[in-house]
Amino acid sequence: xxxxxxxxxxxxxxxxxxxxxxxxxxxxxxxxxxxxxxxxxxxxxxxxxxxxxxxxxxxxxxxxxxxxxxxxxxxxxxxxxxxxxxxxxxxxxxxxxxxxxxxxxxxxxxxxxxxxxxxxxxxxxxxxxxxxxxxxxxxxxxxxxxxxxxxxxxxxxxxxxxxxxxxxxxxxxxxxxxxxxxxxxxxxxxxxxxxxxxxxxxxxxxxxxxxxxxxxxxxxxxxxxxxxxxxxxxxxxxxxxxxxxxxxxxxxxxxxxxxxxxxxxxxxxxxxxxxxxxxxxxxxxxxxxxxxxxxxxxxxxxxxxxxxxxxxxxxxxxxxxxxxxxxxxxxxxxxxxxxxxxxxxxxxxxxxxxxxxxxxxxxxxxxxxxxxxxxxxx
Numbered sequence: 001x002x003x004x005x006x007x008x009x010x011x012x013x014x015x016x017x018x019x020x021x022x023x024x025x026x027x028x029x030x031x032x033x034x035x036x037x038x039x040x041x042x043x044x045x046x047x048x049x050x051x052x053x054x055x056x057x058x059x060x061x062x063x064x065x066x067x068x069x070x071x072x073x074x075x076x077x078x079x080x081x082x083x084x085x086x087x088x089x090x091x092x093x094x095x096x097x098x099x100x101x102x103x104x105x106x107x108x109x110x111x112x113x114x115x116x117x118x119x120x121x122x123x124x125x126x127x128x129x130x131x132x133x134x135x136x137x138x139x140x141x142x143x144x145x146x147x148x149x150x151x152x153x154x155x156x157x158x159x160x161x162x163x164x165x166x167x168x169x170x171x172x173x174x175x176x177x178x179x180x181x182x183x184x185x186x187x188x189x190x191x192x193x194x195x196x197x198x199x200x201x202x203x204x205x206x207x208x209x210x211x212x213x214x215x216x217x218x219x220x221x222x223x224x225x226x227x228x229x230x231x232x233x234x235x236x237x238x239x240x241x242x243x244x245x246x247x248x249x250x251x252x253x254x255x256x257x258x259x260x261x262x263x264x265x266x267x268x269x270x271x272x273x274x275x276x277x278x279x280x281x282x283x284x285x286x287x288x289x290x291x292x293x294x295x296x297x298x299x300x301x302x303x304x305x306x307x308x309x310x311x312x313x314x315x316x317x318x319x320x321x322x323x324x325x326x327x328x329x330x331x332x333x334x335x336x337x338x339x340x341x342x343x344x345x346x347x348x349x350x351x352x353x354x355x356x357x358x359x360x361x362x363x364x365x366x367x368x369x370x371x372x373x374x375x376x377x378x
Contacts, residue, residue, distance in 0.1 A: 007255050010252045017053065021035050035052075051107075070228055072091065072134070073090070074137070079106060085106050087245065095369055096283040100377070102126070134152065136157050138160065156224065165178060177207065184200065193222040221332075245260060281363075297343070298346075301314070302349075309324070312347060322343050329341050337366075338366025339369065340361055345361045
């Protein structure tokens with residue numbers, strides 16, 4: 001009785017869902033709340049049974065569009081209690097490479113139909129259309145893949161490498177196979193990807209043939225585009241968010257939804273207080289990453305090759321060509337992440353050494369990592 005008084009009644013809260021949805025819309029202008037019901041098994045009944053609810057807050061929606069990072073991680077987790085269901089989530093990446101919860105829904109189960117329903121509303125909220133150049137990351141759920149292919153046929157759909165590895169472990173266990181898989185996935189150019197795949201082929205033809213069945217555009221950086229300015233291989237952003245919801249997933253429906261909303265609100269407050277203490281052109285995470293890149297760049301040699309191109313070499317006689325006309329490098333890391341690679345930083349220093357007018361390396365960082373952009377999002 002005490003627990004019911006504190007958390008609410010599992011059955012009674014379904015009767016209050018319409019009022020709850022209206023209150024969310026009243027207190028959060030610009031939000032989207034969709035409630036779907038279905039007929040009861042008894043055809044003579046005048047009531048309807050809850051099926052799904054989708055929520056995307058107006059402020060969060062605007063913040064995601066301000067961020068300029070067109071990437072979302074999709075995942076689902078179980079909702080416990082006497083009426084078990086699934087919570088579907090869409091998580092973005094902010095300028096500090098932190099999680100940015102965008103939308104969530106409670107559905108009957110994780111299947112193609114529920115994912116279609118969720119993604120249709122998500123696409124409408126974020127202006128993602130059938131011909132949009134967007135990026136999704138998922139765990140290859142059998143209901144999600146056909147839903148994405150149907151609604152967004154031209155998007156870049158990355159598969160979480162951890163889930164690929166989990167499937168792989170049923171036949172190929174051990175750190176050796178895991179490291180070989182990660183080398184292939186982390187390769188940023190096709191020649192290196194092919195080289196590492198050949199190493200797998202020499203070690204185990206069966207694993208090579210198994211990996212060949214998964215199109216490389218879904219799991220290796222060498223085939224990723226640079227549209228998202230993010231080269232992540234895992235959907236751990238969603239898993240991090242789902243972990244925060246553990247204590248709310250066994251609560252009655254409205255109590256659970258409020259648990260999610262309050263977590264998102266608290267997180268925005270934490271980031272806002274962090275922003276007040278930040279100083280500099282880049283976010284704290286981007287600054288740390290760039291400082292590490294600078295350390296790596298100090299060991300490189302630069303030779304001007306003419307036509308605004310530079311040859312950069314380092315240990316092992318590995319050479320890359322950096323084109324200042326297009327601000328691109330043959331290692332592809334600059335294009336993939338929006339963060340200058342070590343070759344770009346080395347060229348920057350070489351240009352300064354010869355008296356050329358050039359911005360500091362921080363100015364070559366894509367604006368998705370700028371502190372001002374982070375502030376706009378929140």
